[in-house]
Amino acid sequence: MSGATLTIEEVMARTKPAPSEEERALLRAMVPERLPRHIAAIMDGNGRWARQRGLADRIRGHEAGIESVREIVRTCGELGISALTLYAFSVENWQRPRHEVSALMALLKRFLRAEVGELTENNVRLVASGRLADLPEDVQTELASTMAATASHSGLVLNLALSYGGRAELVDAVRRLAAEVRKGHLDPDAISEADVAGALYHPELGDPDLLIRTSGEMRVSNFLLWQIAYAEIVVTPVLWPDFRRRDLYAAILEYQKRDRRFGRVSGA
Ligand code: FPP
Secondary structure, eight states: OOOSOOOHHHHHHHOSSOOOHHHHHHHHTOOGGGOOSEEEEEOOOHHHHHHHTTOSOTHHHHHHHHHHHHHHHHHHHHHTOSEEEEEEEEGGGGGSOHHHHHHHHHHHHHHHHHHHHHHHHTTOEEEEESOGGGSOHHHHHHHHHHHHHHTTOOSOEEEEEEEEOHHHHHHHHHHHHHHHHHTTSSOGGGOOHHHHHHTSSOGGGOOOSEEEEETTOOOOTTSSTTTTTTOEEEEESSOGGGOOHHHHHHHHHHHHHSOOOTTSOTTO
16 A cells, blocks of 8 residues: 655656646645545536436436546545545446446446556556356456456555445455354454454455535445444535546545544644
């Protein structure tokens, strides 16, 4: 994962394309030592984006959303963020119309294939969280190949939540722990929060500090239910396909205004 904190001047120097005046002002307002370590995002509003443009097919919104994914991944890398978890496809999304599910799977496959170069250039390591065995085989193959190709990268970890549900993840964790109990490796009375956290899909990423939801809905939608216990939530009205690096900077600045108490008293 990423190393020492960068200065804002270093961030500006490595931001490509060069930041606009507005973006430079946002960057200058940031406190580099208080950047979130792990950011999670619920990428909502693709369908509405398409509808607002009079596009009959919601898929056009998902396609446009890919450009936001690309820019946000790059920006997180430039900022020196350690991990970014993106909610790309939920367990509930399987119930969408069949043509939308197939289009999303095709888009995902295309993204995985097309982005290997960019992920490599930016030293990004790809991992995935979810019931991956439920994905079509060709998508699983592409996913495995991109994960293997980026496995040695030491910068940002991009965690794609695919066929993901927070409750499903907890069920899977409980099953793992129950198997350990059955083998006699774990005493049920001794099960701790650390044991549950350790049985989740990617415990090494740690909990998200900042959860961003685009398109204005005030919902958690079964995302990272265990891990967001103390995440700061920023909801923006911007639809995902319009969410760009200035919006990420603004969300981080909002996060930096929050007083994170973790259930304790301020300053204690
Ligand atoms: C929610 O918008 C978005 C999704 C269900 C899919 C998100 C997928 C992408 C951004 C593209 C694929 C991502 C990767 C990483 C390849 P919605 O369709 O619910 O929008 P609406 O609420 O406006 O209808």
